[in-house]
Amino acid sequence: MKNNKITKLARQAIVKYISQGEQLKVNLAELPEILHKSAGVFVTIKKANKLRGCMGTFKPVQENAAEEIVSNAITAAENDPRFPALEKEELSEITVSVDLLSAAELVTEQAELDPGKYGVLVKGGHQSGLLLPDLSGINSVEEQLKVAKRKAGLTEEAVVEIYRFTVQRFSEDE
Incomplete structure (x- = not known):
């Protein structure tokens, strides 16, 4: 936009x-x-x-x-x-x-996620990682969660709370 x-x-x-x-x-x-x-x-x-x-x-x-x-x-x-x-x-x-x-909402199932539409915030203990939506190279929910957990310093297997949010993106190059 x-x-x-x-x-x-x-x-x-x-x-x-x-x-x-x-x-x-x-x-x-x-x-x-x-x-x-x-x-x-x-x-x-x-x-x-x-x-x-x-x-x-x-x-x-x-x-x-x-x-x-x-x-x-x-x-x-x-x-x-x-x-x-x-x-x-x-x-x-x-x-x-x-x-x-947008404000974040807690997600209870991965089916509620879509890396093209929603960003994610994962929380595991005191660690958290955020990934914006619609990023190049992130084509699946699994990949999105894996990268967000890595950003949080967590393992792929870590049990986390997952929140989703939307963004309004404004860009010079569109």
């Missing part, structure tokens, strides 16, 4: 932070109503169509989704442990997408 104001907010936050070391100030009056409410948000950065950073919050920690986007965009650019911090020279080479998460 395209909403230039949503992806533009994430990009502006990244550019301002990487270029000037400052956090972007949010003006809610200029942003869509959907960003005025609180929501979990993930910001994904790709370079040459490959993942370059992705960080987010399952439950909101900021006052509204706009602030959540700014915070998570900076974190995805600077603090994704899988990648070095984004460099100024890379800013023109990246694409940004934003996922706004």
